[in-house]
Amino acid sequence: MPFAVRIVSTSVEKEVVGVREAEAAPRSGPAHYIGGRFDREGTTFPLVNPVDGTVVGAVPEAGAGTVDRAVRAARDAVTGDWGRSTAEERGALLRRIADGIEDRFDEFVAAEVADTGKPVSLASTVDIPRAAANFRAYADLVWGRPERSFTSPTPDGAGALNYTVRRPLGVVAVVAPWNLPLLLLTWKVAPALAAGNAVVAKPSELTPSTATLLAEVMDTVGVPPGVFNLVHGFGEGSAGAMLTGHPGVDAVAFTGESATGTAIMRSVAERLAPVSFELGGKNPALVFADADFDAAVDGTVRSAFTNAGQVCLCTERVYVERAIFDDFVAALAERARALRVGRPEQDGTDMGPLVSAEHRDKVLDYYRLAEREGAKTHAGGAAPRFGDERDRGFFVEPTVLTGLAPDARAVREEIFGPVCHVAPFDDEVEAVRLANDSKYGLAATVWTSSLSRAHRVAPQLEAGIVWVNCWNLRDLRTPFGGVKASGIGREGGEHSLDFFSEPVNVCVKL
Ligand code: NAD
Numbered sequence: 301m302p303f304a305v306r307i308v309s310t311s312v313e314k315e316v317v318g319v320r321e322a323e324a325a326p327r328s329g330p331a332h333y334i335g336g337r338f339d340r341e342g343t344t345f346p347l348v349n350p351v352d353g354t355v356v357g358a359v360p361e362a363g364a365g366t367v368d369r370a371v372r373a374a375r376d377a378v379t380g381d382w383g384r385s386t387a388e389e390r391g392a393l394l395r396r397i398a399d400g401i402e403d404r405f406d407e408f409v410a411a412e413v414a415d416t417g418k419p420v421s422l423a424s425t426v427d428i429p430r431a432a433a434n435f436r437a438y439a440d441l442v443w444g445r446p447e448r449s450f451t452s453p454t455p456d457g458a459g460a461l462n463y464t465v466r467r468p469l470g471v472v473a474v475v476a477p478w479n480l481p482l483l484l485l486t487w488k489v490a491p492a493l494a495a496g497n498a499v500v501a502k503p504s505e506l507t508p509s510t511a512t513l514l515a516e517v518m519d520t521v522g523v524p525p526g527v528f529n530l531v532h533g534f535g536e537g538s539a540g541a542m543l544t545g546h547p548g549v550d551a552v553a554f555t556g557e558s559a560t561g562t563a564i565m566r567s568v569a570e571r572l573a574p575v576s577f578e579l580g581g582k583n584p585a586l587v588f589a590d591a592d593f594d595a596a597v598d599g600t601v602r603s604a605f606t607n608a609g610q611v612c613l614c615t616e617r618v619y620v621e622r623a624i625f626d627d628f629v630a631a632l633a634e635r636a637r638a639l640r641v642g643r644p645e646q647d648g649t650d651m652g653p654l655v656s657a658e659h660r661d662k663v664l665d666y667y668r669l670a671e672r673e674g675a676k677t678h679a680g681g682a683a684p685r686f687g688d689e690r691d692r693g694f695f696v697e698p699t700v701l702t703g704l705a706p707d708a709r710a711v712r713e714e715i716f717g718p719v720c721h722v723a724p725f726d727d728e729v730e731a732v733r734l735a736n737d738s739k740y741g742l743a744a745t746v747w748t749s750s751l752s753r754a755h756r757v758a759p760q761l762e763a764g765i766v767w768v769n770c771w772n773l774r775d776l777r778t779p780f781g782g783v784k785a786s787g788i789g790r791e792g793g794e795h796s797l798d799f800f801s802e803p804v805n806v807c808v809k810l
Pocket of ligand 1: 476536537558
C-alpha cells in the first residue's frame with residue numbers, strides 16, 4: 301500500500317487490525333516497535349525512579365534476533381514504497397508526527413520527567429517542544445532544499461547538463477543518550493526520515509519511555525510499518541552494539557560519550573559505514589572584565605547547572621579576568637547555593653536528581669577527586685540530605701570549585717554534573733590558550749561588551765559552537781557539532797540532510 305494512502309486511513313486500519321493491536325499497545329511501559337508492531341520480546345531490566353531509587357517498571361532488552369528483525373523491517377520499508385516517497389509526502393508525515401507529540405504533550409512530559417528526574421519546567425519548555433519542533437523544522441527544510449545544476453561545455457559544442465539528486469542512505473541506526481532523551485533522538489530521527497531513510501532507533505537504557513511514546517505516535521499518525529523501528533537495551537554486548545555492528549545498517553548517527561564513539565567507529569570500520577557523532581565536552585566560558593557582570597553570572601549559572609549539568613553544552617570550565625575574579629566566584633557560588641534542588645514536579649525546583657545511582661557516584665567521585673587535587677569548594681561538593689525518601693535518590697549539590705591546576709583531572713575530564721571550576725586569566729591570549737587546552741571542542745561561551753574582542757576571540761576558539769553573551773541559543777538551521785574529541789560531522793539544518801543522503805550527480809549530454 302502506498303504510504304500516502306495509509307496516512308489518511310489510519311483510523312480504518314486500526315479498526316481492521318482491531319483487538320490485537322490494542323492488546324499489544326505499550327501503554328504499560330517500554331516496548332520494542334518493529335515493522336509496525338509493538339512487542340516486549342527478550343529478558344527485561346529494571347526502570348528506576350531517580351528521585352527515590354525505586355523500581356518503577358521493566359524494560360525489554362533486545363537480543364541479536366530482535367535487532368535483526370528491526371533492521372530487516374527497515375530494509376523492507378526503504379526498498380518499498382517509502383523509498384519512492386516524495387519530499388512533500390514525507391514532510392506532511394513529519395508534521396503529523398509533530399502534531400501527534402503535541403496532542404500527547406502532558407504524557408510525554410510526565411514520561412521524560414519520570415525517567416530522568418529533570419524538572420517539569422524544563423521538560424515542558426525545552427525537551428518536548430523541541431522534539432515536536434525537530435519534526436516541523438525538517439518537514440520545511442527537506443521541501444525547500446535547493447540543488448545546483450551546471451551546464452558544461454562538450455567537445456562537440458552541444459554541452460551537457462549536470463544536476464544533483466539526493467538519495468537516502470538506506471537503513472540508519474540512531475543511538476541516543478539519556479540527558480535529553482526525546483530531543484536528541486528526534487534531532488536525528490526527523491532528518492533521517494525527511495531524507496527518506498528507514499530508522500532503527502535505540503534510546504538509552506535509562507530513558508526508554510518517551511521513545512516508546514514516539515513509536516505510538518508514529519503508529520497513530522500512519523508512519524508505514526518498518527520506517528521507524530525501536531529497540532531497547534544497553535550498549536556494549538547488547539542492543540546498542542548489535543545494532544551499530546549489524547551489516548544491514550548503512551549509517552550510524554550517535555550521540556553519547558566520546559569513548560562510545562570510538563567503540564562504534566570500530567564496529568562500522570569493516571563495512572565503511574558513515575557516522576555522525578555528537579560526543580562529549582568540557583566546555584569553557586571566558587568572562588572578560590568588560591562584560592555585563594550580572595548577565596555573565598546569570599548566564600554561567602544557567603550554563604553550568606541547567607539539567608543538573610547534564611547537557612553536553614554545559615560549561616565546566618570558567619575562566620575569569622583577574623580584575624573581577626573574586627567577585628565573580630563569590631556571586632556564582634551564592635547563586636549556586638540558592639538553587640532549589642528537589643522534586644522535579646515541585647514548582648520552583650531548579651535542579652532534580654542526576655539520572656542514575658551510577659552517574660551520581662561518578663559525579664561525587666569527581667567532587668572528592670577535585671578536593672584531593674587541591675580544589676577549594678565555594679558551593680556544594682556533596683549530596684544533599686533531605687530527611688525523606690529523596691535520600692535514596694540520586695541528588696547532588698550544585699558545586700563551584702577554584703584552585704585546580706590546568707592538568708588536574710577534574711579540569712580535563714568531562715564530569716557531566718552540576719559543577720564548574722573557575723580559574724583566573726590575565727589577558728586575551730592566555731584566555732584563548734586556556735580555553736583551547738582540552739581534548740574536547742564542543743561549545744564555548746564569551747562574555748564581553750567589546751564587539752571587536754568578541755569577533756577576535758570567537759574564531760580562535762577550538763569549538764563547533766561559540767556563544768557570545770548568551771548560552772544555548774539554538775536556531776535549528778545552524779550547524780551543530782564538535783571538533784577534536786567532541787564529534788565528527790555537523791547536524792542541524794541542511795547539514796543533517798547532507799549526512800542522511802547521498803548526492804548523485806546526473807550528467808545529461810544535450
Ligand atoms: P553513552 O555513550 O554511555 O551512551 C549513549 C548511547 O550509546 C546509549 O543508548 C547506550 O546504550 C549506547 N551505547 C553504549 N555503548 C555502546 C556501544 N559500544 N555500541 C553501541 N551503542 C552503545 O552516553 P550517555 O552516558 O548516555 O550520555 C552522556 C554523554 O553524551 C556525555 O559524554 C555527553 O557529553 C554526551 N552528549 C553529547 C551531546 C552532543 O551533542 N555532543 C549531546 C548529549 C550528550
